[in-house]
Structure formats: structure tokens, C-alpha cells
Amino acid sequence: MAKFEKFREKYPVFTYRSYNINETAETVEIGFKFRIEGLAEFRPSWTFGKPKGVSVKDDLIFERLAFSLGMAEAVSYWKATCSPEFRAECGELSDDQKKWWKKLWFMGLGELFFVNGISADPDSFVNIVSTGSYKSYLSDRVRHPKGCLVPIGGGKDSALTLETLMNSGMDCLCYSINKRRSISGTVKAAGLPENALITAHRHFDRSLVELNEKGFINGHTPFSAIVAFSAEITAYLNGLKYIVLSNEASANESTVVGQDVNHQYSKSFEFERDFHEYEEKYLRTGQYYFSFLRPLSEFQIAKMFVSHKKYLPVFRSCNLGSKVSPDIWCGACPKCLFVSLILSPFLSTEELREVFGKDMLNDPQMLEYFIELIGQSEHKPFECVGSIDEVNLAVSLAIRRIEQEGEKLPLLFEEYKLRGLYHPEDIDALNKECCGSFNEENLLPDEFRKILENEMERLL
Template identity: 45%
Template sequence: METYLKLREQYPRFFYRGYKIEESKKELKLTYSFETEGLSSFRPEWIFPRPEGDRRCWKRDRLLQELVFSLGLVELVSYWKLTCSPQVVVEAGSLSQEQIDWWKDLYFNGLGEFFYINRINEARLEDFMEIKAGKAQRAAGAQGADDHREAGGTFSGEAGIALRTQERPIKGVLVPIGGGKDSAVTLELMRQAGEKLYAYVINPRGATLHTAEVAGLDAAHRIHVKRTLDVHMLELNQKEFLNGHTPFSALVAFSSILAARLYDLPYVALSNESSANESTVQGSTVNHQYSKSFKFEADFHRYTEEYLPGSAYYFSMLRPLSEYQIARYFASRKQYHSIFRSCNVGSKTDSWCGRCPKCLFVYLILSPFLTPEEMVRMFGRNILEDETMKVTLEQLVGLHEEKPFECVGSRDEINTAIVQTIDRMEAKGRRLPALLAYYKTTGLYQRYKAAGNLYSSYYDEENLVPARWASLVKDSCVNG
């Protein structure tokens, strides 16, 4: 892509200058300092609330310093992507060669959609970015830099540390909430287990707030974090600079274990399911949900074990499950039906737009388990009657090479859910809505009908769910 090559030549260096930690009685404010040389500097911010009565001096906490530094390494990619500068100079801390390789792998795979959509065929793992990281030093205006330890080579442990689930004393579980059905299912499973829960929400909105409330979590058990993007980056996004998807769930990962450190919580329970592993573009590694995949979860586990020892154990409670099973469980939790939201288009108004791929996917995956009347009450309209969404349907079920670039289930389980819905409606003598009637003409109905339901008793053994909760997941969502 001509723009990509031109910008890399014009802006060859990007700097992670440093970070600033400001502590007050109620919060920690983090300000990062990035710069694209010759273009602009950037100062994004994060604000974390402190636990009630917390009097610790966090700037002297070595692990917290490493967590703040690491969060900046994820944050920087949103600013680097403007020009895709070939060299990234990290002045805020140090990294070993193994860490540099880990971060490059995250950036490259996490930006797979970005490269694909922008038609950047020149980007290759070995040379899309060079990371130069020296000894930690006090950046201009940085606080606590004297306590910032060198990350490279300071921790014991073997390279290629084995994946293993961990059992830790239960003080509480931090559950990141996005406002959709998945995090509601994790909350309900943890409530079944009788665990003490804390909701973790970045930039709270209606659905995230309501989900925590319905789960019975009071203000003391809701951790609301504010993330503020730099206005210069937003302005440049509107000009002739590169823009696109970045690995947001990696931000959730690093920021959530930072919050867990502040609140002394030993576990962070995500809500990423098995189908997040499927590529968005058939026959490629391009995955909109890369940082929700098990590869990222496993890589993140290894990284925290090796370089951030003492941090919370990060895992996905729903990793063994399919979207089909999650939808089945969620369908029985009717207290969430009127308040959950997954639509990115309607996120600012806390609504379902009813016309985007995410809305259609959620509608399809829930339809086998709820009546048409219940579905219409949730979404405000019968999306399955909207013939303008035929192409979106075709993308979701695999008639096109690309799935929509959204967090949606696998092609096979979407087809399975559609077959289940059709059979249920026809058994009751109901007329099929337009999209389901069209689906029966594609040949997919016969194929998936013959294959049978492979997802009702599905269980993915490739997961990091601690044993104390793994049996609960099986009993509630697989065997139940």
C-alpha cells in the first residue's frame, strides 16, 4: 500500500517516552507520553479508583510499576498505527529480546485486521517493526521512575514456561464487563459458586452499569476505570493517516490485572469463548478477535508468569464453551434480557441498532432458545424479516470468504443455531421469516441438518479454567 510505505518513510521513529503516576486519596491517574517524531506527541490517560481507605504508596510498588509500563506498551499501538513507523523506541522501561519478540507477535497478530482492511500486504512479522528498548530512565515529568525495575532478565523461571491452571486463595474475582451476554453468564456462574465478585468496567455506559447492578454488585464492588484517548490522535484519524482495528482485549487484559493489583484480587475471569479462535477471513490468520483467542490467553499467561510474577491469574471462564451453549444458558437468565447490549453501532445510545452484523448474530444465536415474541421485545424489531441483511447473513454462515469484522461466533455454530430455530418454528407450524426462508434455499440447511447438533455437549479441553470452577461450567452449560 502506497500510503503505508510513504508514511513509514516520512515518520521513521515512534517513541514511548514515559509515563506519569499521580496518586490522590481516591484514584490513580496514569498519563502516558508517546511521540511520532516529526508529527505529534500524545498524552492518553487512565484513571483507576482506589479501594476505600487505601493508604498504600503505589509509586513504590515494583509490580504496579511494571503493570503500568506494560499497559503503556499496549496503549501505544493505537498511536503507532497512524504512521506504522518502522522503529519503536521504548524509553519508559527495558525489555529483554524475548519480551520484544512477544510484543511484536501481539502487535502483528492483533493488527491482522488493520493490515488486511488497509490492504497492507508489505507488513511481515520479521520487519514491520523494530523495537529498541534500553535501560529504564526517568522520563520528563515521570514519577516513581527510581522504583521502576529493569524487566529484562530479572525474574526466575524457564523459557517456554508450561501452561497450567492455578489454585489461589479466594479473596475475590474480578470480572470485566462489556455489557453483552457473555460477561453476564460469567457473573452468574461465579454467583452460583458463591464467589465474592468485583465488576471491572472501562468507560462505563448503560449496559455495563445495569449488568453489574442486576448481578447484585454494589458500588464497593464495581471498579469503574476511565480511559481517555488523546485528541490529536482522533484528529489525525480524520486526515490522511492510517486507521483501523487494534487489539482492545489486550488492553482489557493488562488493565484488569493492574486493577486486580490495586484491590488485592487473585483472579481475573474473562468471558471469551472457544469460537473466538476462528479466523475472520477463511484460510488466513486474520482474526478480529485475536486478543480474545486462546493463543493470546495462553501467551498472556506465560508472559505474566515470567515477567509479572505476583499478578492476578487471568483466564476465560467461558473458554471451554461454544457461543451456542452460552446463548442457551443466557436465555434462561431473563433478568438480563432487557438490559444487555452488544451492538457497537448503538453503544453510545445504549441500544440495538437492529441492522448491523452483531445484532443479527446475537438474534440468530438466541433464537433457538426464545420465542419470536421474546426476541422482538429484546431488539425492538424482527431482524429476521429484514431482507436487506441477506449479505450479512451470507457472511455469517460462510457463503463469503470473510465473516463480518465483529465479535461473532463460528460459522458452524451459527448454522447450527439457524437449523435449530427453523426446526422449532416449523414444528409449531409457524411461518419462517424472510431470512430463514432464504437460508433454506442455500443448501446449508440440509447440510447442517444432516451433520446434527455438535455444540449442545461441546467442551474445549484447551482452556485455563481452574479446577474449582471447571466442573461448574460443565455441569451448568454442557451437562445441564
């Protein structure tokens, strides 16, 4: 019997037992209790700062926000056994809400199922049961939220969003889950004071790691959904209207060729649209969740980003490097390689070395990742990377630039030419098409669309 079926049979029920809200003058802490019946109990928690004078006592909208964050958090623990029944004892869910959560979990766990060889059915992989009850969570409180909350991850995308909005005169505060040097460095480079960064603290229950070490199911989960719900809470506490993400059109592309498996599902437009509708129907905070960079590709973002060189010394996009302090470019993963490739048309060889601390493009250990990124493998790396087409465009432009400057091509670009992939006659047309594209599948309010279009015209 496969691990998946064995665990489901032995641990048939996962329970979201409760959430509790503890409030002080300066913070709100939300604690959760999850249980895999017969195996383990988990108690993760979050701590959110709040302005003086703000209280969530008897606030039924905040209750709903807290419960929803728990639903997003729970999947990280549920996946250990993939129990066939998920029982929410502390909140009521309509049939439509159950469908919403099942879709998020199934699509967001696509990589986990693929990597672990699990054949999961979208209808039967879990049955969500809610046994709790809720009063109406409509509130008579009058709210007039305003201003922007910009989640900052430390990478180029959120830096570009923040810089563009700041330059347009938008009133912005920044948000992060925990804090890393690249995040605080981005805020500082943008010219904002330290208190412009609002940090929520996520306290992960480490007993899940112990289960992973014992062989229970592990893998990628839809973390950006956690970002979405926690950002909703932060914006609510601080009276902010717009939650401005920095997810791009490239996040919509499947990671596995020919299959609906997307490492970046919770960064996709499909999730953005679904979350936006969920907020309007079930949370009703008056806030507006959207991605400012959704109309753009990673290639366009990279080209615009490099015009703001003040961020080059501080930005980081390496998931492995973010786990050490201070966060670094590890220089050995596909994400580091992707960022190096997408910036390569716009930065000199020396500038790239300064960013990453090594010559990524001459590293033979990067060859396998390179082959995946240019579409010469059955799947892209399971990382937040751009589309195959734009990686090929970036590589082609970089090859042409290097050859025109009379430099020797790096090892990876030599490999590209040996494979017959370099077609200089097509580069200008592809570059023009890519730089001029504007994906209309987006939720940008008109004023933000105008800001982005003006910045594109100025920089592209």
C-alpha cells in the same frame, strides 16, 4: 507509493517517551507520552480507583504494570503511520519481551493490514528498541490476593460468567473500562450493589482522530489486550487473585477463510495463553488471568444465557450502539444480527423483537451480513461473532422450531432454505455434539472447571 510505505518513510520513528504515576487518597492516575517524530505528540491517560489505605509509592511491580499498559495503549497511536521503529525510552525490554509484543501487535493488527491492503512482514513490520532502564521489579511486599475480578462488557457472555460464579458462592467484584448502562444494568441484575462495579476511566487522546480524518492509517486494534493489562492493575490495587474473562472457544476461528486474520485475536486462546505466561514471567503479581467460558462455543453460551431471562432487558453487544447514550442495539450491524441468530432457537419471534426493538430476521438490509455469517462469503463480518458452523446450527434449529409452530419463516431463513443449506436430518446429531463439547484448550483452575461443568450439566 502506497500510503503504508509513504508514511513509514516520512515518519520512521514512534517514541514511547514516558509514563507518570500520580496518586491521591482515592485514585491512581497513569499518564503516557507518545510521539510520532515530526508529526504529533499524544498524551492519553487512565484513572483507577483504589481502596483506602492502599499505596503504590515505590512499588516496582506497579511500575511494571503501568509501563506495560502503555505498551498495549501505544499501538493505537503507532498504527497511524506504522513507523518502522518503535522506541521505548521509559523501560527496558528483553529480546523475549520484544518478540512477545511484536507477535501481539502483528496478530492483533491482522484485520487492519487486511482491510487496508497492507502486506506486512511479521519480522520487519516494526523494530522495537528499548533505551530505558529498570531496577529489578521484584518486590518484597507479601501479597495474598483472593476473590474474583470479572470484566463486564454488557453482553451475554460476561453476564453468564457473573451469574454462574455468583450462584456457586464465589466472591466477585466487577470491572469495566468507563461505564455504560448495560454494564451497570448487568451488575444490578446479578443482585450486586452499585459499589461492586469498579470502573477505570480511559482518557483517549482525540488528536488521533484528527490524523484519521486527514487520511492516516486507521483500523482495528487488539483492544482486549488493553482490557487484560488494565484489569491486572485493577486486580492488583484491590487485592484480587483471579481475573475471570468471558471469551469463548469460537473466538479462535479466523475471520478470513484460509488466512490467519482474526478480528478477535486478543480474545483467542493463543493470546490468553501468551498473556498468562507474560504475567507469570514479567509482572509477577500473583494473579491468575483466564477465561471462564473458553471451553464453550457461542451456541452453548447462548443456550445457557437465555435461562437467565432477567438479563434480556439489559444486555447489549452492539459496538455501534455502545457509542451513544444510553447504549442500544443499533439493529443495523452484523453483531446485532449475529446475536439475533444465535438466540433464535431459544427465544420466540416476539421475545427477539422485544430484545432488539425490531424484527432483525425480516430485514432485507441484513442479507449481506447473513450470507457472511453462514459462511457463503470469503470472510465473516469483522466483528466479535461466533463460528460459521454454530451459526448454521442455530439457524437450522430455529427454522425447525418455527415450522413446527406453524409460523411463516422470516426472510433470512427463507433465503437459507433456497440456498439448499437446511438439512433437518442432521440437526439432532449436530446439536448433541455441539452442546456436549468441551474445548480442552483452556486455563481453568480445577475449582472453576467444576463450576462450569456442573452448570453445563444443569442447563444443557
